[in-house]
Amino acid sequence: MTFFHFNPRPQSKVLPVDFAWKPRCQRMLCIIAAVTSFALCQTIALADDDETMAIGAKIYQEKCVMCHGGEGQGNQDYYPDPLTGDNTVGELAELISETMPEEDPDECVAEDAVAVASYIHHEFYSEAAQIRRRPPRAVLARLTGNQLRQSLADLYARFGDAGWRDDKQGLSGRYYNNSHWDDKKLSIERVDPTIDFDFGLKGPSPEDSEGAKKIDPEEYFIYWSGSLRVPESGRYELIVKSSCSFTLDFGSRDRELIDNHVQSAGKEEFRRSLFLTGGRDYPIELQLRQRKRKTEQPPAYISFSWVRPGGVEEIVPAKYLAPSNQPPVFPLQAKLPPDDRSYGYERGTAINRSWDESTTAAAVEFADVAIAELYPQYKRRHKKDPNENRQVLRKFLKEIVSTAFRRPLDSEMEKHFVDRFVDEIKDDAEAIRIVCLYTIKSPRFLYPLLDKDRPDSYRIGSRLALTLFDSLPADPLLRKEMEKDQLKNPKKVTEVAWRMVDDTRCRSKTRQFLYEWFDLAQIDEITKDKETYPNFDAALVADLRESFDAMLEEVVYSESSDFRLLLQSDWSFTTERLASFYGDAWKPADGQSGRLMRSVHDPIRHVGVLSHPLLMSELAYHRTSSPVHRGVFMTRHVLGRVLRPPNAAFSPLNPDLHPGLTTRERVALQTGEVSCQVCHSKINAVGFAFENFDAAGRYREMENDKPIDASGSYITRTGETATFDGVRELGDYLAGSPDCHRSFVEAAFEHFVKQPIAAFGPNLSDELTQSFQNSGFNIRQLIVSIAEIVANQSVAPEPTPS
Numbered sequence: 001m002t003f004f005h006f007n008p009r010p011q012s013k014v015l016p017v018d019f020a021w022k023p024r025c026q027r028m029l030c031i032i033a034a035v036t037s038f039a040l041c042q043t044i045a046l047a048d049d050d051e052t053m054a055i056g057a058k059i060y061q062e063k064c065v066m067c068h069g070g071e072g073q074g075n076q077d078y079y080p081d082p083l084t085g086d087n088t089v090g091e092l093a094e095l096i097s098e099t100m101p102e103e104d105p106d107e108c109v110a111e112d113a114v115a116v117a118s119y120i121h122h123e124f125y126s127e128a129a130q131i132r133r134r135p136p137r138a139v140l141a142r143l144t145g146n147q148l149r150q151s152l153a154d155l156y157a158r159f160g161d162a163g164w165r166d167d168k169q170g171l172s173g174r175y176y177n178n179s180h181w182d183d184k185k186l187s188i189e190r191v192d193p194t195i196d197f198d199f200g201l202k203g204p205s206p207e208d209s210e211g212a213k214k215i216d217p218e219e220y221f222i223y224w225s226g227s228l229r230v231p232e233s234g235r236y237e238l239i240v241k242s243s244c245s246f247t248l249d250f251g252s253r254d255r256e257l258i259d260n261h262v263q264s265a266g267k268e269e270f271r272r273s274l275f276l277t278g279g280r281d282y283p284i285e286l287q288l289r290q291r292k293r294k295t296e297q298p299p300a301y302i303s304f305s306w307v308r309p310g311g312v313e314e315i316v317p318a319k320y321l322a323p324s325n326q327p328p329v330f331p332l333q334a335k336l337p338p339d340d341r342s343y344g345y346e347r348g349t350a351i352n353r354s355w356d357e358s359t360t361a362a363a364v365e366f367a368d369v370a371i372a373e374l375y376p377q378y379k380r381r382h383k384k385d386p387n388e389n390r391q392v393l394r395k396f397l398k399e400i401v402s403t404a405f406r407r408p409l410d411s412e413m414e415k416h417f418v419d420r421f422v423d424e425i426k427d428d429a430e431a432i433r434i435v436c437l438y439t440i441k442s443p444r445f446l447y448p449l450l451d452k453d454r455p456d457s458y459r460i461g462s463r464l465a466l467t468l469f470d471s472l473p474a475d476p477l478l479r480k481e482m483e484k485d486q487l488k489n490p491k492k493v494t495e496v497a498w499r500m501v502d503d504t505r506c507r508s509k510t511r512q513f514l515y516e517w518f519d520l521a522q523i524d525e526i527t528k529d530k531e532t533y534p535n536f537d538a539a540l541v542a543d544l545r546e547s548f549d550a551m552l553e554e555v556v557y558s559e560s561s562d563f564r565l566l567l568q569s570d571w572s573f574t575t576e577r578l579a580s581f582y583g584d585a586w587k588p589a590d591g592q593s594g595r596l597m598r599s600v601h602d603p604i605r606h607v608g609v610l611s612h613p614l615l616m617s618e619l620a621y622h623r624t625s626s627p628v629h630r631g632v633f634m635t636r637h638v639l640g641r642v643l644r645p646p647n648a649a650f651s652p653l654n655p656d657l658h659p660g661l662t663t664r665e666r667v668a669l670q671t672g673e674v675s676c677q678v679c680h681s682k683i684n685a686v687g688f689a690f691e692n693f694d695a696a697g698r699y700r701e702m703e704n705d706k707p708i709d710a711s712g713s714y715i716t717r718t719g720e721t722a723t724f725d726g727v728r729e730l731g732d733y734l735a736g737s738p739d740c741h742r743s744f745v746e747a748a749f750e751h752f753v754k755q756p757i758a759a760f761g762p763n764l765s766d767e768l769t770q771s772f773q774n775s776g777f778n779i780r781q782l783i784v785s786i787a788e789i790v791a792n793q794s795v796a797p798e799p800t801p802s
Helices: 023-033 039-043 050-063 089-099 110-125 127-133 145-157 353-381 388-405 411-424 428-440 456-469 476-483 490-501 504-517 538-556 576-582 613-618 627-638 663-670 674-690 727-735 738-753 764-774 779-792
Strands: 171-176 186-192 196-200 220-230 234-242 245-250 256-260 269-276 280-290 300-307 313-315 711-715 721-725
Touching (some): 089 110, 110 127, 145 353, 145 456, 234 245, 234 256, 245 269, 280 300, 280 504, 353 388, 353 428, 388 428, 411 428, 456 476, 456 490, 456 504, 456 738, 476 490, 490 779, 504 538, 504 738, 504 779, 538 576, 538 613, 538 779, 627 663, 627 738, 663 674, 674 711, 674 727, 738 764, 738 779, 764 779
Antiparallel strands (some): 171 186, 171 220, 196 300, 234 269, 234 300, 245 256, 245 280, 300 313, 711 721
């Protein structure tokens, strides 16, 4: 018999399976797939007493072992796949009653089918059985690519001043009535929300600045400073357009990204591409000079734009600019190989030549910046310290090694990782390079869970930083708490975790998690048929991203941080462009102004972010909606259920060939084959609930002159059937659904910890889900709870197969 595949890791929603089907197994799959009625699942007596289990075991041994193996492991000659999945006993009993044994399906029905189903479910089929038989273990994993970038950024930051952040937006601007910095000539001082100025021939206007003085339009100097807030890791393009001479320093005052001090003839646009690490505030200094000219002076203008990962060129919005000066940031540029995501979250498991070469490149890049920036700065700070036998260099290198290894160094480690190299190498730069290479390539740095020999507070601090920041503990306050051995106190751990949750690095990681849970993490661009959706363009998609981002941030960082608002809120963030395309429901509420505004309330068209056009348009085709994509998303991501990969790829039916059918009718026609229904009876039932939203995410009530049918259903893990009509009813159901709560909790745990949740205890999923519910579904509280569990629980990781 064929059942849904169970992933031994709860978040591994897709299992790569090589189907070496025998003819009899193909026939068996088709027969089982024909079972689409849910009624029987609710009427079968789900007995699990000892007598029933004994009867089931006897029947299984007599009639099922030959094909499926004694423990459901499969048989290469008959049916190679294991009997594992998340169907209920009732669903299994129905399949058995209808199809097994293959030679005589009527031989095992009614109570016998229930007995066999109960035995299979308890012994090896269910998730609980899988965990009981093969308890998951934490895997010894290396740093993922993002963890490596974050760790090196914090290793660099270890030698800088502590940054501070306020709620102000924009860049600090100082305008001088001169061609250079001269405080006596300071005319205007203000915070500019964005850098997008057309000064023309009149020069900067002092009208909006209190106490400002008039500026000579033929000669002036403007100095903008502050920081660029980077929300996500990825490749960014920074763009400055100007008719004047300018320079742009980025990441550090000593790092010149664009030099147009000597103005390039005829060139007014400058672009630079950088990989930036998310959750960081990058210092920025932009200096513009308008000089008197002997020839005719052209109109002056300047703008600062960017292209975010997967985005479009736009003036950098004020929310991503801050007037406060921040310490320098190290953005690693070395190309890193992608990490394994087959379990639903990034894992550092692959150890190969590509990874080895990329970590070497990263070590060399860090060594170069340590030589050029960190050590000169360190020497200036310690210029009065005694330097006999190069003590300043030794101390500098020991701080690098101890921070990278997340622990204080003992005398043997100091000799091995620092002193022997300083003794042998007379050139300071070469000694720094060798120690950095040796340290960053060391398993003590690359494998952060090799922490048994660390003092307790260092181990706890390291796990907090890895869980919440994907990084190492480098912040001055956290280092101080580790040094004073304060983290052995559970209350202190909770206090520190709450502090860290509001840090920009944790905010970036939380944003990444939510994008993954809503299946938007891998989107690049979204396009639609120009004739059907003529105004659906890249600029509209950029606004949708901004709206979606703002909604996530609003929910997570509100006082309640209530997860249910992601599924139930009846408003969203909008722009003028979104209101024009999506209609009245996307108009700004009364009193709203600015670029991004709260929309009016509409409980039908706004259902949390479930109905957000960014999600709806991504889960759709070029011209039509896709109940299948939406149903798969709901089943795997939101409800945490397992789906077997399809036997073969297929294209949707061309709507032009079936002009009289609605999308729902075409999908039902195409997936009605018995070989499809084994999965599509589940997929379609939830996917159809989204049919009120077309391929662009616009609300509709009719399609092809027929009323939209958005009715759907879902069978829970415990066998109950939920019915709903439309996304509003679905969202309200999900807000109270234990399956949805559990899916969110498990996905959050495995995203932040990058280990299977069952490895931390067979009951942890249930306990953490209950705690999440008791907290009022507080997302930030959930993240803190996850960090507490990881910090305080001793879990020995198993070695990763190379």
